[in-house]
Amino acid sequence: MLHIKNGIVIDPKNGIDAEKMDIFVKNGKIVEESEVKGDVKVIDASNKLVVAGGFDMHAHIAGSKINVGREMRPEEMRTVRLVAGKFRASIGRVLLTSPAIGYEYAKMGYTSAFEAAQPPVGALHTHEELDAIPMIDKAALPVFGNWHFVLKYVAEKNWEKLRTFIAWAIERTKGFGVKVVNPGGVEAWMYGGNCKSLDDEVPGFGVTPREIITALIQETENLNLSHSVHLHCNNLGTPGNYETTIESMKLASKFSNDRRQVLHVTHVQFNAYSGSSWRDVGSGAAEIAKYVNSVDNITIDMGQPIFGHATAMTGDAPFQFTLHKLTGARWSNKDSEIEGGAGIVPIGYLPKNPIHALQWAIGLELGLLVDSDKVVLSTDYPNGGPFTEYPYIMAMLMSRKMREKELERVSPYVQKATGLAAIDREKTLFEVIQMTRSLPARVMGLDSKGHLGFGADADIAIYNFDPLTVDVTNDFETVYKVFKTSAYTIKGGEIIAMNGELVKEVWGRTFWVDATSKVEMEAIESDLDEMFSKYYSLERQNYGVEESWIKKPERLVMG
Amino acid sequence: MAEEVNIICTFCGSVCDDVQFDLEKFKGKKFCKLGSSKFSKKERIKAPMIDGKEVSYEEAIEKAAEILVNAKRPLLYGWASTVNEAIRLGVLLTEKVRGVYDQCASVCHAPGTLALIEEGVPGGSLGEIKNRADMVVFWGSNPMEAHPRHPVRYSVRAKGLLIKDRKDRKVVVVDVRKTKSANMADLFIQIKPGYDYPVLSALRAIIKGEEDAVPEEVGGVKKEQLKELAEMMKSAKYGAVLYGLGVTQSRGRDRNVENAIKLIQLLNRYTRWIIWPMRGHYNVVGAGEVPAWEAGYTYAIDFSRGYPRFSPGEFSANEILQRGDCDAALIIASDPAAHFPKVSVKHLKKIPVIQIDPFPNMTTLLSDVVIPSAVAGLEAEGTAYRMDGIPFRVKKIVDTEYWSDEKILELMLEKVNELQR
Numbered sequence: 001m002l003h004i005k006n007g008i009v010i011d012p013k014n015g016i017d018a019e020k021m022d023i024f025v026k027n028g029k030i031v032e033e034s035e036v037k038g039d040v041k042v043i044d045a046s047n048k049l050v051v052a053g054g055f056d057m058h059a060h061i062a063g064s065k066i067n068v069g070r071e072m073r074p075e076e077m078r079t080v081r082l083v084a085g086k087f088r089a090s091i092g093r094v095l096l097t098s099p100a101i102g103y104e105y106a107k108m109g110y111t112s113a114f115e116a117a118q119p120p121v122g123a124l125h126t127h128e129e130l131d132a133i134p135m136i137d138k139a140a141l142p143v144f145g146n147w148h149f150v151l152k153y154v155a156e157k158n159w160e161k162l163r164t165f166i167a168w169a170i171e172r173t174k175g176f177g178v179k180v181v182n183p184g185g186v187e188a189w190m191y192g193g194n195c196k197s198l199d200d201e202v203p204g205f206g207v208t209p210r211e212i213i214t215a216l217i218q219e220t221e222n223l224n225l226s227h228s229v230h231l232h233c234n235n236l237g238t239p240g241n242y243e244t245t246i247e248s249m250k251l252a253s254k255f256s257n258d259r260r261q262v263l264h265v266t267h268v269q270f271n272a273y274s275g276s277s278w279r280d281v282g283s284g285a286a287e288i289a290k291y292v293n294s295v296d297n298i299t300i301d302m303g304q305p306i307f308g309h310a311t312a313m314t315g316d317a318p319f320q321f322t323l324h325k326l327t328g329a330r331w332s333n334k335d336s337e338i339e340g341g342a343g344i345v346p347i348g349y350l351p352k353n354p355i356h357a358l359q360w361a362i363g364l365e366l367g368l369l370v371d372s373d374k375v376v377l378s379t380d381y382p383n384g385g386p387f388t389e390y391p392y393i394m395a396m397l398m399s400r401k402m403r404e405k406e407l408e409r410v411s412p413y414v415q416k417a418t419g420l421a422a423i424d425r426e427k428t429l430f431e432v433i434q435m436t437r438s439l440p441a442r443v444m445g446l447d448s449k450g451h452l453g454f455g456a457d458a459d460i461a462i463y464n465f466d467p468l469t470v471d472v473t474n475d476f477e478t479v480y481k482v483f484k485t486s487a488y489t490i491k492g493g494e495i496i497a498m499n500g501e502l503v504k505e506v507w508g509r510t511f512w513v514d515a516t517s518k519v520e521m522e523a524i525e526s527d528l529d530e531m532f533s534k535y536y537s538l539e540r541q542n543y544g545v546e547e548s549w550i551k552k553p554e555r556l557v558m559g
Numbered sequence: 560m561a562e563e564v565n566i567i568c569t570f571c572g573s574v575c576d577d578v579q580f581d582l583e584k585f586k587g588k589k590f591c592k593l594g595s596s597k598f599s600k601k602e603r604i605k606a607p608m609i610d611g612k613e614v615s616y617e618e619a620i621e622k623a624a625e626i627l628v629n630a631k632r633p634l635l636y637g638w639a640s641t642v643n644e645a646i647r648l649g650v651l652l653t654e655k656v657r658g659v660y661d662q663c664a665s666v667c668h669a670p671g672t673l674a675l676i677e678e679g680v681p682g683g684s685l686g687e688i689k690n691r692a693d694m695v696v697f698w699g700s701n702p703m704e705a706h707p708r709h710p711v712r713y714s715v716r717a718k719g720l721l722i723k724d725r726k727d728r729k730v731v732v733v734d735v736r737k738t739k740s741a742n743m744a745d746l747f748i749q750i751k752p753g754y755d756y757p758v759l760s761a762l763r764a765i766i767k768g769e770e771d772a773v774p775e776e777v778g779g780v781k782k783e784q785l786k787e788l789a790e791m792m793k794s795a796k797y798g799a800v801l802y803g804l805g806v807t808q809s810r811g812r813d814r815n816v817e818n819a820i821k822l823i824q825l826l827n828r829y830t831r832w833i834i835w836p837m838r839g840h841y842n843v844v845g846a847g848e849v850p851a852w853e854a855g856y857t858y859a860i861d862f863s864r865g866y867p868r869f870s871p872g873e874f875s876a877n878e879i880l881q882r883g884d885c886d887a888a889l890i891i892a893s894d895p896a897a898h899f900p901k902v903s904v905k906h907l908k909k910i911p912v913i914q915i916d917p918f919p920n921m922t923t924l925l926s927d928v929v930i931p932s933a934v935a936g937l938e939a940e941g942t943a944y945r946m947d948g949i950p951f952r953v954k955k956i957v958d959t960e961y962w963s964d965e966k967i968l969e970l971m972l973e974k975v976n977e978l979q980r
Binding site: 062064066067068070071072073074076077080082083084085088089090091092097098099121122123124125128129132189190191192204321324325330331332333334335336337338341344345534535536537538539541542546549 | 565567576577643647651654655657672675676677678679680681682683684685686687689690691712713717718719720796797824827828830831833847848849851852853854855856857862864865866867869942944948949950951952
């Protein structure tokens with residue numbers, strides 16, 4: 001049992017903005033004072049900020065992509081963070097080993113992170129790596145947008161089968177929701193092509209990205225899954241693509257859900273370019289922000305680049321090949337039988353490079369211009385860079401002064417190609433806590449996460465920082481430093497890190513979503529048998545992941 | 560139980576998951592020769608032994624833990640024929656005792672890893688080859704003898720989405736001799752031993768439109784034939800190069816693979832091509848993947864400083880042994896005494912050796928502690944990665960008195976922790 005005394009609490013979900021309060025913890029949950037009696041550990045949080053543990057809803061932390069990244073880039077592994085002893089050896093610069101991922105999140109006050117793209121046939125690998133990440137809660141989003149079952153059912157307009165297939169697939173992969181990456185475009189890549197617009201036809205199926213996205217939103221809503229469709233748009237990384245992004249967002253307009261958004265568009269920075277070529281590329285962030293702010297059924301995350309090293313890894317295989325041609329860097333590709341593909345290319349963001357500076361500015365524009373209940377803070381780790389630099393993004397959003405200082409060291413191209421310099425807006429600490437805690441939890445549909453109300457998971461971060469006295473706009477260096485390492489990170493009621501040092505190794509849960517009771521599997525039985533025998537290279541009976549193979553599974557039954 | 564059950568074969572990197580096993584007759588169905596020999600009654604190590612004397616599992620594991628803890632720098636080698644759960648414990652154990660982790664790839668496909676570090680690898684799953692590949696090139700690989708069911712399941716006779724018939728696919732074998740696999744090919748190209756690199760360079764030049772730079776003959780192959788091959792490759796819709804040890808273990812090694820990858824990068828500017836290694840042991844992929852997520856690297860990993868360092872040619876098993884740079888060894892699921900050079904084995908004979916294996920082999924003869932284990936895929940379950948990285952949970956269908964590798968290593972790690980306390 002814990003008693004966190006006299007802390008200054010910010011808890012956006014419960015409308016608490018920097019109030020002095022006590023928090024009580026029992027059996028891993030936040031409880032009322034009356035429930036905590038006897039042997040209670042008291043943490044003096046006087047003059048300290050108390051918030052819910054951070055929630056990274058979109059990061060590539062487990063599975064074949066990050067692992068090929070590690071294998072391809074041993075130079076990433078030369079940074080030693082921790083020598084083996086009480087804890088595991090922990091290494092990595094931006095790409096980290098599994099133990100290092102858990103440790104670094106914990107040190108920063110983050111207690112949940114979700115893998116954003118799980119190749120379905122490789123689901124077991126993803127879960128093995130999730131199981132190797134200590135400290136945090138986790139989950140994985142299987143990728144749907146190029147899966148032949150989906151393309152076939154969309155072509156047939158057979159919504160019952162599509163719905164049933166989604167439930168089947170999420171159960172088999174022990175996944176959390178419906179991720180869509182460059183719908184149709186990755187199938188086109190198998191023929192050397194791509195789907196750059198919403199109306200490009202997918203070879204062999206006669207369907208378009210527009211139809212795929214709409215159908216997947218429709219059936220995800222019919223199943224009323226915990227999380228909405230999570231979309232990596234078509235045409236990523238191309239000048240002028242902000243229009244495709246807005247067009248994709250408009251496909252959600254006829255759907256609504258009382259609990260949450262019906263479409264989450266991810267790492268939008270990479271899909272927010274105006275212009276017609278790399279010579280006249282500019283920012284489309286203002287237009288995107290205008291659209292997102294005008295509707296109430298869409299959320300986004302930033303995909304903020306951090307200057308320095310990064311590794312591009314996505315299920316968007318044709319984009320990764322384009323990037324390889326553009327930069328001449330190493331290129332790994334993995335075509336995955338009838339499900340899609342992926343690619344991995346090392347990159348780096350240089351402040352003086354006009355394109356990199358532009359990307360950096362666009363990420364910040366999105367963070368600033370989009371309402372704080374609609375934009376989640378992310379780097380799309382490791383695509384935009386390390387998650388360990390989230391405090392940099394938080395500080396930048398809160399301080400115009402810091403932005404002005406940073407603008408001095410970046411390519412002047414951003415001055416003419418983006419509106420960043422002219423943005424006065426400074427997000428408040430309340431808003432930044434919202435963007436890193438309560439909002440991502442709501443986007444994922446997890447009521448027990450991202451807040452400090454009674455019944456919430458006791459995932460808590462305490463920072464050496466008094467929001468009542470620190471001036472976040474002027475004292476941005478303190479803000480940055482303070483959020484890098486928590487004074488306390490509490491996971492499920494246990495203190496796991498203190499002042500940047502690990503205290504205790506714990507193993508979080510893996511959430512997965514079960515919607516199988518909402519469908520009749522009979523509808524797709526014969527299709528499954530047929531597709532497996534014809535097009536897969538493995539038996540249907542050997543496909544998928546059983547719950548008993550996962551270290552600490554937590555099944556969320558969709559009612 | 561008089562029944563036939565589906566199992567997943569744990570012999571070669573093809574990891575066939577369509578095979579059946581008759582429990583009553585103790586006999587497999589649909590297996591190739593290699594698989595069925597593994598899945599039949601074979602001589603086993605009878606019991607755990609210390610210095611040739613039979614002991615209990617607990618005693619043998621305790622002794623093994625002592626050896627590892629007392630060693631300054633033990634070598635923990637093998638891993639390619641066990642499951643990921645055991646490999647993970649092996650990496651943790653190596654970290655604990657500050658030893659060296661190395662696995663069979665270091666004498667096999669590791670040059671492919673070095674090429675991956677240089678260039679990345681544009682690849683695909685075996686199902687994509689089955690579905691789409693209208694051209695397959697086996698380069699320095701001999702599936703008919705090393706992966707007997709690979710051609711029929713994935714790469715030659717396999718039918719799928721776009722390939723409806725064997726005639727829809729051109730099969731080419733490039734090798735230094737006419738192998739059994741060459742007999743099934745539409746085109747066999749014999750090159751001189753050690754000439755993979757220049758032949759690949761010539762193909763790149765021709766495809767790039769710089770055929771004038773190519774002499775009349777390269778590596779024993781006529782320019783005309785190279786032009787024919789280049790044209791075939793360029794006009795394929797979806798091609799796959801599947802390379803073997805003929806490429807990684809002949810002159811040029813990792814540079815050969817690198818050059819082949821560059822050829823694939825180039826071909827993707829015209830059409831679609833992938834390249835992939837024909838990995839040998841059933842879970843040699845896992846023996847690299849698991850340490851990659853646990854410790855950042857796939858092989859030749861030294862933990863003597865308390866954190867992982869990677870240096871092939873320095874921390875790989877043969878180099879360590881030949882320098883006399885380890886003072887104990889744990890050998891699991893592998894037989895270095897039979898396959899390593901004499902000079903390596905000489906050092907192995909001098910130091911305390913622990914062996915974990917279901918079957919007796921040459922290494923058993925020089926081991927001080929021998930711990931027999933259950934056969935994964937028959938007597939023990941666990942995760943294994945097919946050569947293309949697709950994960951499978953291999954099955955336990957037979958009860959046994961033998962402990963699994965996982966259980967053995969779990970207790971060994973526990974004992975090491977106790978001794979270090």
